[in-house]
Structure formats: C-alpha cells, structure tokens
Amino acid sequence: MKDMNTTHDARPSDRPLNISRRGFLGTALGALVLTVGLPAGRAKAQAAAAPGTRISAFLEIRPDSTVLFRSPFIEGGQGIFTALAQIVGEELDVDPSQFFVEGAPPGADYLLIGGMRFTGGSMSVHSSYDVMRLLGATARQMLLTAAAARLGVAVADLGTEPGRVVHAASGQSVAYGEIAGAAAELPVPEDVTLRAKDSFRWIGKPVARLDVRDKSTGRAHYAIDLSVEGMLQAAIQHSPRRGEEPGEFANEAEVRAMPGVDSIHRLPGAVAVLADSWWRARQAVEALKVSWTPPAADTPRAMPADFSTEAHLARLKAEAGAGVEAEAAGDVAAGLQGAARVVEATYNAPHLAHAQLEPPSTLARWNDDGTLDLWLPNQAPELFQAAAAQVAGIAPEKVIIHSPILGGFFGRHFLYDTANPFPQAILLSKAAGRPVKVIWSREEEFLRDALRPMAVARFRGGLDADGLPVALDAVAVGEGATGRWYGRQPDKADSSAVEGIAGKLYAIANRRVGQIHVDDPTVIGFWRSVGHSMNDFFYETFFDEMADAGGQDPYELRLRLLADSPRHHTLLEAVGELSGGWRRGPYDAEDGTSRARGVAMASPFGSEVATIAEVSLREGEAVVHDVWVAIDPGSIVNPAIIEAQVNSAVALGLSAALLEEVVYVDGMPQARNYDGYPILPPDRMPRVHVRIVESGAPMGGIGEPGLPGVPPAVANAVSVLAGERVRSLPLSRLKLGGSAG
Amino acid sequence: MQLTINGSLHELAIEPDTPxxxxxxxxxxxxxxxxxxxxxxxxxxxxxxxxxxxxxCVTPIDSVVGAEITTIEAISEDAEGRKVVEAWVDHQVPQCGYCQSGQVMAATALLKQTPQPTDEDISAAMVNLCRCGTYNAIAAAVRQAAQA
Incomplete structure (x- = not known):
C-alpha cells in the first residue's frame, strides 16, 4: 500500500506557517531527525498490517526527547490532541506536556474506526484507547532494548522515568532522544506489558491542554489563516438556490477593473473572484451582477424554488402510518388497547446550522510534480482525499491533505457535497495557475452549510389504571444524515433518524419505534449529537406528558422505570443529589422569581447522561439558571476536558432549545448571519455543574453526550411554569405564559 | 495611509474604507x-x-489613522494582557479557540478601564460569542485576572 506519510514528510520547507506549530517542525526540517520507526523494508512489509501498529507513522522522538505525535483524529476544541498525548505518554513514559501533536495525513495506518477514519461520533478516545496504549508501550520497550545495548546491561535491569531509560543499580540513565535512532533499527516486540491502571500518572487526571496558551495568544493557526508563496485569494457568490448555474454577468468589465482583482470565474453553482486580498475579492464578487439559470432537469437535489421549511413541516406532520420498524418489544397494539388511558402528542424540531465561528476555507496548490496540496478543515482526511482526487482528475495519492485544527466543527466538516469549498479551490487554482485560498463569507456559509434535518415525532403512550406507562408507540418522520451520506436501506430504519427515541432504557413492556422516511430538500448533515439532539427532546418531554397524565412525578417515575437498570438508576440519583435533591416546583427563589426544574435522561454515543435544569420565565422568555449533569462514560482519560465538553454541550443544547432554527422561504435561507440566526450569547449561559460517574462499563464518548438531555430538561421545566406542554423548538417561537416570575 | 499597530508605524497602500x-x-x-x-x-x-x-471587521482603516491599535500579537507586551492570558491558561478557557483572541482582547480592555470589575461589569463587557460555550470559564478567568 502506498505510504502517504512518506510523501507528506518529504514536502519541501515552503509549507505554510502553521505546519510548524510552535516552531517545531520548522526547526526540525533542517536538523537530524531521529525517529522511532522501522527500517524501510520492514516498514513496507508492515504497512498492510493493522492500523495503529506502525510506530513511525505516529511517533517521532526528537533529539531533545520531545515527541511529535501524528493524531488520527483532528483537534477542534474537544481536547483530543491532549487526550492522545496522555494515553500514549502514559505507556511511552513521556510527560504529555512534552508532546507536540498534529493531525496525521491520509494513510492506512490511521484507519482506526473499523477500517475507516473520521473525527466524530464521540469515538476518538474510546475507539483508539487500547491501540494507542499498545503503541506507546511498544515504543517504550524498543527504547529499553536500545538502552540496554548502549549501557551494556540487561533489559530486565532497566526501567524508565519520563523521557529517560534508567539503570537503577548503577545510577546511569540515557535520554530517549539519544537512543531513538538505535531503537528505530530494532525489531518490533510482539508482546509488551501495559501499565497497571493503579499506577497511571496522566490517564484519568486533569492534565492541562496542550493548545491553550497558543489559543489564548493568537498563535494557533486555522485553515483560514494559512498562506503560501504566490497565493491568490478567492471570494465566492453562490447561486441563491442549489442547482442554479451562473449565466450572464451584467457588469463584468466594471468588476474586473476593481482594485486588486485578478480574474472572474464561473464554477458549478457559483462565481468566484480572485484578487490579491480576500476583502478585495469579496467586494468584487458581491458587486458582480449574475443572472442565475434555473437548475437543469436532471440536477440532483436541486433546491425547489418554492421550498419553505413551514411547508416541509406541514408535510412531515401529515405523514401517516407506522413506518419501518426500528425497535419493538412486547405488543404495542395490545398494550395501547388494554390501557386505561392513552396520551398522544406530536413534536417537531427545526433545521439547524452549525454556525461554528471559523468560516470554511480551503487553500489549494498544484505542484510541479503533479501533486496537489490541500489545506482544509475536515473531519475525515481519506474521504476528502478521494473526493478531491475526483475533482482534480488525479490519483488519490497525488492529493496531499493537510488537516489544520478546526475553529469549531460540531459535525460541520464532513464531506457534504456542495457544502465544502475544496472543489472550488482546486478548480480555481488550476485555472489561475497559482495557489488559491477560498474563504466563504459568513453569508455564503449560512447559504451552503449542511443542516441538521427537520424532524417530527408522533407518540402514543398507554397508561394503566395506576397511571404507569405500559405501552409506547413512537414514529419518527424525516430523514437521517447517515442514510443521506452513507446509503439508505429502504427496508431499514436509519439509526441517525431514530436514536434517542429508540435505545431508551425505561421498562415499558410494550413498545415500538418506527421511522417514516421523507426526503429533506436541504443538504443535511451531522450536527453535534445527531439524532439525539432532537429525539431525546421528543421522547423525554413526552415522558413527562405521560407522567403528568398518570399523576406521577416525572423524576420518581423515571427512577421506578429504571429500577432494573442499576447503572442508570445510580446516575439519575447522582444528578438528583448533585442538584441538592429533586424538586420539580414551581417554587420561589431568593431573587423573587418563580422557578421549576425539569429532568431528562439520554444514552448517546456509548455514555449515559442524566440532566436537570432550573428555569424561570421573564417576559415570556425562558431563563435557565443552573444545569446539573451526571455523566457516566464508563471510564475516563481527562476529567477536566470532560467537564469542559459538558459545559460546551450544555451551551449548544441550550442554544438550540432557546434560539435556533433555519427558516427557508422560496428555496432560500432567511438568515445569512448571526443577526438572523442568533446563537447562545454569554448572558444566557447557565451555571453548569458536572458529576462524572465511572461505572466501569465500556468506555463511551464525551464530545456529544452532554447535549441531548438539555433541551428536554429545559422544556420540561418550562412546561411546569407555563402550564402548557412544549412540543416544538426553539422556545423563542413560543409565547410562554403561566406563572412568570 | 499610516497606521500605528502594536507601537509600530505601518504604511498601507489599500482603499481607505478597507476594514x-x-x-x-x-x-x-x-x-x-x-x-x-x-x-x-x-x-x-x-x-x-x-x-x-x-x-x-466594521472599522474602516481611515477612521483609525493616528490611533494606537493593539492586537492579540502584542498581548504579552501589555500588563493587563499578560494577566488575562495567564488567567486564560489557568482556567483552561479555550476549546476550539477561534473566538479567544477576541475574548482576550475584550477582557484586557475591560481591566484597563475597570481594574476591579463587578460581575455586572464583566457581563456588560464580555459579550463576544463563543460557539463552544466557554462563557463560564471566561467569566471565571476575568475575575481571576482582576485579582492578579
């Protein structure tokens, strides 16, 4: 298999500045680099071996004993670079602070998720934990063997302390950097011993993040910041509706004469201006008067000129039937028929934008040897490499993908057809014969972002004579992002459309979850916690409807229905305790407001979460004061990062619950910037209290699981105060009455 | 056109309304x-x-001729700026980090004008958006920087 890593590392030193983050690679390029690795012949033989086993693909130990680590996963704020330094450093015996981490290039070595590679699904740590520990331990064993030869002692008499091999008997020691070259020549040991968990120094500890100082001083470089020699900048004007193509320009000569303008280009579904600065390119492209021709009849997924989100919602609500079965237990029809009372409700949630702060960009450079360098925000380098190769008309191994840190992602930077700027950069660079950096303005980003799909859920719950749920029939209506991009099977439910309605743990004897697929006319994508981001809202608020109808306290009812699930029962008790003891309200707070609390559970991405929110109403608006989250990811790597990620997930979940919706009218999004698509501002951020519960269950995810419980916990609390159920988001659309404080 | 940025004079040959x-x-x-x-x-x-x-982003360069412009690149040369950065590191504020240059500058400006800000002062001054939701860490870091 072609070793892309070698190609990548052989690049000349005219890389953009950020590739030498912290000046590290920049200085090393001219220095003698000793790597822990394998001789070329053996490396070739091993390249087809299991991903995550070829040490030189991941690790370089430098002469000063610092470590360059190439991460299979991309850093976008979730702390993965630090977590990997902790995991590898623990076994290698190098303090994580001595690590320099960068996103790895495409390559078979990095396909750690079932033969694939992506940064998503909250999978980075738990999918690579065992493999990365073994990698570190193997490299350490090779260093021990090399040190034994150097010192003339037995390997068995050697140990390590961070960054050094130590011979305790003689007091001699040798730094890793001094023997890295010799270690690289050694055979890879077959069986190495992993460190005992009770001796961990870094795994499980709140190790400081590696990137915080650079990010606090403006020294961190994102894709949008990069430049190369001779580069032109490109600004884009997309067609108002997907599928429309650029026709005549009314003022081409005038635009061509604007300051700094190099050239004007037609692109698929867009026009571009190249200029010597991005501002000038933008001024010019926005001045360009373009007539857009309607989509050709065979255009895939053309945006209908009459599409509106309002009409789409009506269509989803009108879909009848039970849908494709996603999950079933008992006999839901009989359960409902025998119920003393049946509760019914229909819920909906809107399209959402990612609205990450860094607008998308791509820097493309064609090289004299026929290769193509691309620097671009992405969550899946190999997928982007293959797609870019198609656009460029060259072999994938000729596309050199660089994956800078991401200025927020939340699912934004997967491969979404027209939602990524790299095809434009490739075509423009080819046309101009010079490197080109494309930046989408915030307005273009709101026009072409891949959205969380809109969804509707219908519920029927059957209660027995004691008011306890005995049957639950749920149907999710809409389209899932997984089916859209990875293939939908018509006879199977899309997990990304039903997760959070399916997979619930309450002991309800008769239940069925179905999915009705309806094509979403927008470009849909993954949005932090995917289906859970709305489905747990649907389910957990309907749960409270059932509790109210049956005269049950919603917290107590959850405890009761989780009596046979000790892990979840414990977690629900933990969040109750964390919040000072469950109380639903309404009750009067010290500041005179009337408050209430709502609770919700979620089981997203291998972790378990229980959430309580405290809310008051002010002038018809929900004010969220505190959010308590108990999270059980099984076992952990960095509690400080987990707490930060839960804070972040609470903020995004609350932002969605309170404020966010993408509205289309006449096939066009109405909001093109944050003024029309508000996201959570600082003064609406609640206090967040986190308790980590390590149950010892298999390790789950962290980046997304804190989100799904927030919208339902808030909505359940709002319902108590407003005296009416919340069945639609965002809350800003609703006029909340009730016992406002 | 000449601008004074981080104490140095820069000659710029671009349109005066360039942001x-x-x-x-x-x-x-x-x-x-x-x-x-x-x-x-x-x-x-x-x-x-x-x-x-x-x-x-909405400040034309011809409106700041003759003014002292300070950017994140010079943050460590500023007494308040240094305190803010250290507090940002202590509180591990950034996640993706993209908004944090602006957050650090806003915090530095606040401490220059109001060395001992109340929570209300902090809330009024720290209004920049953060999609990662680092707002609580930002407020805690500003409080620490004010005491440093």
Missing part, C-alpha cells in the same frame, strides 16, 4: 485577529483602538 480586520490579516499578515461574521455580531475580530475594544 481594519482585513488590513491586519491580508495586508500585514497578522492572522491572530479572526474573521467570524463581518457584521460586528460575534466579536472574534476585537482589537483595541486607544484602549477601547473595537470590532475591526
């Missing part, structure tokens, strides 16, 4: 100041103009 943000990023190659929205909505582009927090 300061793009003069910094494109003309001068100072990319620490970030483009987020271009409409003074998010604050990622915050710099100091004569000590005042200013959204450089």
């Amino acid at each position: 300061l943000l793009w003069a910094l990023r494109d003309t001068l190659g100072m990319t620490g100041t970030k483009y987020g929205c271009g409409l003074a909505q998010c604050g990622a582009c915050t710099v100091l103009v004569d000590g005042q927090p200013t959204r450089s």
Whole structure:
C-alpha cells in the first residue's frame, strides 16, 4: 500500500506557517531527525498490517526527547490532541506536556474506526484507547532494548522515568532522544506489558491542554489563516438556490477593473473572484451582477424554488402510518388497547446550522510534480482525499491533505457535497495557475452549510389504571444524515433518524419505534449529537406528558422505570443529589422569581447522561439558571476536558432549545448571519455543574453526550411554569405564559 | 495611509474604507485577529483602538489613522494582557479557540478601564460569542485576572 506519510514528510520547507506549530517542525526540517520507526523494508512489509501498529507513522522522538505525535483524529476544541498525548505518554513514559501533536495525513495506518477514519461520533478516545496504549508501550520497550545495548546491561535491569531509560543499580540513565535512532533499527516486540491502571500518572487526571496558551495568544493557526508563496485569494457568490448555474454577468468589465482583482470565474453553482486580498475579492464578487439559470432537469437535489421549511413541516406532520420498524418489544397494539388511558402528542424540531465561528476555507496548490496540496478543515482526511482526487482528475495519492485544527466543527466538516469549498479551490487554482485560498463569507456559509434535518415525532403512550406507562408507540418522520451520506436501506430504519427515541432504557413492556422516511430538500448533515439532539427532546418531554397524565412525578417515575437498570438508576440519583435533591416546583427563589426544574435522561454515543435544569420565565422568555449533569462514560482519560465538553454541550443544547432554527422561504435561507440566526450569547449561559460517574462499563464518548438531555430538561421545566406542554423548538417561537416570575 | 499597530508605524497602500480586520490579516499578515461574521455580531475580530475594544471587521482603516491599535500579537507586551492570558491558561478557557483572541482582547480592555470589575461589569463587557460555550470559564478567568 502506498505510504502517504512518506510523501507528506518529504514536502519541501515552503509549507505554510502553521505546519510548524510552535516552531517545531520548522526547526526540525533542517536538523537530524531521529525517529522511532522501522527500517524501510520492514516498514513496507508492515504497512498492510493493522492500523495503529506502525510506530513511525505516529511517533517521532526528537533529539531533545520531545515527541511529535501524528493524531488520527483532528483537534477542534474537544481536547483530543491532549487526550492522545496522555494515553500514549502514559505507556511511552513521556510527560504529555512534552508532546507536540498534529493531525496525521491520509494513510492506512490511521484507519482506526473499523477500517475507516473520521473525527466524530464521540469515538476518538474510546475507539483508539487500547491501540494507542499498545503503541506507546511498544515504543517504550524498543527504547529499553536500545538502552540496554548502549549501557551494556540487561533489559530486565532497566526501567524508565519520563523521557529517560534508567539503570537503577548503577545510577546511569540515557535520554530517549539519544537512543531513538538505535531503537528505530530494532525489531518490533510482539508482546509488551501495559501499565497497571493503579499506577497511571496522566490517564484519568486533569492534565492541562496542550493548545491553550497558543489559543489564548493568537498563535494557533486555522485553515483560514494559512498562506503560501504566490497565493491568490478567492471570494465566492453562490447561486441563491442549489442547482442554479451562473449565466450572464451584467457588469463584468466594471468588476474586473476593481482594485486588486485578478480574474472572474464561473464554477458549478457559483462565481468566484480572485484578487490579491480576500476583502478585495469579496467586494468584487458581491458587486458582480449574475443572472442565475434555473437548475437543469436532471440536477440532483436541486433546491425547489418554492421550498419553505413551514411547508416541509406541514408535510412531515401529515405523514401517516407506522413506518419501518426500528425497535419493538412486547405488543404495542395490545398494550395501547388494554390501557386505561392513552396520551398522544406530536413534536417537531427545526433545521439547524452549525454556525461554528471559523468560516470554511480551503487553500489549494498544484505542484510541479503533479501533486496537489490541500489545506482544509475536515473531519475525515481519506474521504476528502478521494473526493478531491475526483475533482482534480488525479490519483488519490497525488492529493496531499493537510488537516489544520478546526475553529469549531460540531459535525460541520464532513464531506457534504456542495457544502465544502475544496472543489472550488482546486478548480480555481488550476485555472489561475497559482495557489488559491477560498474563504466563504459568513453569508455564503449560512447559504451552503449542511443542516441538521427537520424532524417530527408522533407518540402514543398507554397508561394503566395506576397511571404507569405500559405501552409506547413512537414514529419518527424525516430523514437521517447517515442514510443521506452513507446509503439508505429502504427496508431499514436509519439509526441517525431514530436514536434517542429508540435505545431508551425505561421498562415499558410494550413498545415500538418506527421511522417514516421523507426526503429533506436541504443538504443535511451531522450536527453535534445527531439524532439525539432532537429525539431525546421528543421522547423525554413526552415522558413527562405521560407522567403528568398518570399523576406521577416525572423524576420518581423515571427512577421506578429504571429500577432494573442499576447503572442508570445510580446516575439519575447522582444528578438528583448533585442538584441538592429533586424538586420539580414551581417554587420561589431568593431573587423573587418563580422557578421549576425539569429532568431528562439520554444514552448517546456509548455514555449515559442524566440532566436537570432550573428555569424561570421573564417576559415570556425562558431563563435557565443552573444545569446539573451526571455523566457516566464508563471510564475516563481527562476529567477536566470532560467537564469542559459538558459545559460546551450544555451551551449548544441550550442554544438550540432557546434560539435556533433555519427558516427557508422560496428555496432560500432567511438568515445569512448571526443577526438572523442568533446563537447562545454569554448572558444566557447557565451555571453548569458536572458529576462524572465511572461505572466501569465500556468506555463511551464525551464530545456529544452532554447535549441531548438539555433541551428536554429545559422544556420540561418550562412546561411546569407555563402550564402548557412544549412540543416544538426553539422556545423563542413560543409565547410562554403561566406563572412568570 | 499610516497606521500605528502594536507601537509600530505601518504604511498601507489599500482603499481607505478597507476594514481594519482585513488590513491586519491580508495586508500585514497578522492572522491572530479572526474573521467570524463581518457584521460586528460575534466579536472574534476585537482589537483595541486607544484602549477601547473595537470590532475591526466594521472599522474602516481611515477612521483609525493616528490611533494606537493593539492586537492579540502584542498581548504579552501589555500588563493587563499578560494577566488575562495567564488567567486564560489557568482556567483552561479555550476549546476550539477561534473566538479567544477576541475574548482576550475584550477582557484586557475591560481591566484597563475597570481594574476591579463587578460581575455586572464583566457581563456588560464580555459579550463576544463563543460557539463552544466557554462563557463560564471566561467569566471565571476575568475575575481571576482582576485579582492578579
């Protein structure tokens, strides 16, 4: 298999500045680099071996004993670079602070998720934990063997302390950097011993993040910041509706004469201006008067000129039937028929934008040897490499993908057809014969972002004579992002459309979850916690409807229905305790407001979460004061990062619950910037209290699981105060009455 | 046109209505100041103009001729700025980090004007958006920096 890593590392030193983050690679390029690795012949033989086993693909130990680590996963704020330094450093015996981490290039070595590679699904740590520990331990064993030869002692008499091999008997020691070259020549040991968990120094500890100082001083470089020699900048004007193509320009000569303008280009579904600065390119492209021709009849997924989100919602609500079965237990029809009372409700949630702060960009450079360098925000380098190769008309191994840190992602930077700027950069660079950096303005980003799909859920719950749920029939209506991009099977439910309605743990004897697929006319994508981001809202608020109808306290009812699930029962008790003891309200707070609390559970991405929110109403608006989250990811790597990620997930979940919706009218999004698509501002951020519960269950995810419980916990609390159920988001659309404080 | 940025005079041969943000990023190659929205909505582009927090994406360069412009690149040369950065590191504030240049500049401006800010002062001054939701850590770090 072609070793892309070698190609990548052989690049000349005219890389953009950020590739030498912290000046590290920049200085090393001219220095003698000793790597822990394998001789070329053996490396070739091993390249087809299991991903995550070829040490030189991941690790370089430098002469000063610092470590360059190439991460299979991309850093976008979730702390993965630090977590990997902790995991590898623990076994290698190098303090994580001595690590320099960068996103790895495409390559078979990095396909750690079932033969694939992506940064998503909250999978980075738990999918690579065992493999990365073994990698570190193997490299350490090779260093021990090399040190034994150097010192003339037995390997068995050697140990390590961070960054050094130590011979305790003689007091001699040798730094890793001094023997890295010799270690690289050694055979890879077959069986190495992993460190005992009770001796961990870094795994499980709140190790400081590696990137915080650079990010606090403006020294961190994102894709949008990069430049190369001779580069032109490109600004884009997309067609108002997907599928429309650029026709005549009314003022081409005038635009061509604007300051700094190099050239004007037609692109698929867009026009571009190249200029010597991005501002000038933008001024010019926005001045360009373009007539857009309607989509050709065979255009895939053309945006209908009459599409509106309002009409789409009506269509989803009108879909009848039970849908494709996603999950079933008992006999839901009989359960409902025998119920003393049946509760019914229909819920909906809107399209959402990612609205990450860094607008998308791509820097493309064609090289004299026929290769193509691309620097671009992405969550899946190999997928982007293959797609870019198609656009460029060259072999994938000729596309050199660089994956800078991401200025927020939340699912934004997967491969979404027209939602990524790299095809434009490739075509423009080819046309101009010079490197080109494309930046989408915030307005273009709101026009072409891949959205969380809109969804509707219908519920029927059957209660027995004691008011306890005995049957639950749920149907999710809409389209899932997984089916859209990875293939939908018509006879199977899309997990990304039903997760959070399916997979619930309450002991309800008769239940069925179905999915009705309806094509979403927008470009849909993954949005932090995917289906859970709305489905747990649907389910957990309907749960409270059932509790109210049956005269049950919603917290107590959850405890009761989780009596046979000790892990979840414990977690629900933990969040109750964390919040000072469950109380639903309404009750009067010290500041005179009337408050209430709502609770919700979620089981997203291998972790378990229980959430309580405290809310008051002010002038018809929900004010969220505190959010308590108990999270059980099984076992952990960095509690400080987990707490930060839960804070972040609470903020995004609350932002969605309170404020966010993408509205289309006449096939066009109405909001093109944050003024029309508000996201959570600082003064609406609640206090967040986190308790980590390590149950010892298999390790789950962290980046997304804190989100799904927030919208339902808030909505359940709002319902108590407003005296009416919340069945639609965002809350800003609703006029909340009730016992406002 | 001449601008004084981080204590140095820079000659710029670009249109006078060019936003300061793009003069910094494109003309001068100072990319620490970030483009987020271009409409003074998010604050990622915050710099100091004569000590005042200013959204450089809507500030034409001809409006800041003769003013002292301070960007994140010079944050460590500023007494308040150093305190803010250390507090940011202590509280591990950044996640993706993209908004944090602007947040640090806004915090530095606050401490210059109000060395002992109340929680209300902090809330009134720290209005930049953060999509990662680092708001609680930001407020805690500002409180620490004020006490340093």
